[in-house]
Amino acid sequence: MTQRTANVTWSGSLMDGNGTIESVDSGAFGPLEVTWASRTEDPKGLTSPEELIAAAHAACFSMALSHGLAQAETPPSRLDTSATVTFVPGTGITRIALVVRGSVPGIDATGFAEAAAAAKEGCPVSKALAAVPEITLEASLAS
């Protein structure tokens, strides 16, 4: 069992106040400032819950894909993944778009697409976010 904790504070109102991701267990980042405006409009250099979810999903997917490719004896030399989370205020997260480009010796486009689809289904973050209405995947090999 693995546990990870984050500590966040908020001062003032939603629209005019601001929050801070003070710290996380690992110490890898923080403090990071967040505001409602940075979440829903121009981020102006500040992060947001949706950006953190995008980072979590891209990282989880990349690990799962790397693991799957290694098990199939075609380990990747490099995977470049982006995750784009769409947030509609009042509705929630409506879409996550995963795009991966891989350098994988010994695999063809079909094999890579299959491995990517399996990673999208199997990674713990995908499972946790299965209620997102639409999760898309685009997988291609670097030439």
Add this chain to the structure above:
Amino acid sequence: MTIASRVGDPEGKTSPEELLAAAHATCFVTSLGSELASAGTPSEQLEVLCTITMDEVAGMGHRIVSSAISARGSAPGANAASFAQAAEAADAGCPFSALIKASATVTVQATLEEGS
């Protein structure tokens, strides 16, 4: 980020689960602030801890099994009951809570700091 730092000692490296904990805590704290303001008792200061637990579930591999929220703060005019009610509404209103509830357990503990 590595597999070892994800499931074992983080050794200064973050992980998908830690990023989700930061996302959920941030999402929840903004919802709670908004609920308290709507109730006419805007908060002065709120602090939210979120702990995400990933476990190996028989036959299903690694799964995120729970997200535990613990909130505390000061909101002049609020009492323990209205603060708890706002926390419940925040849980219902935070988009991340809504999503993760479909696959994992979400718990919320709320404590009003009185006085000051």
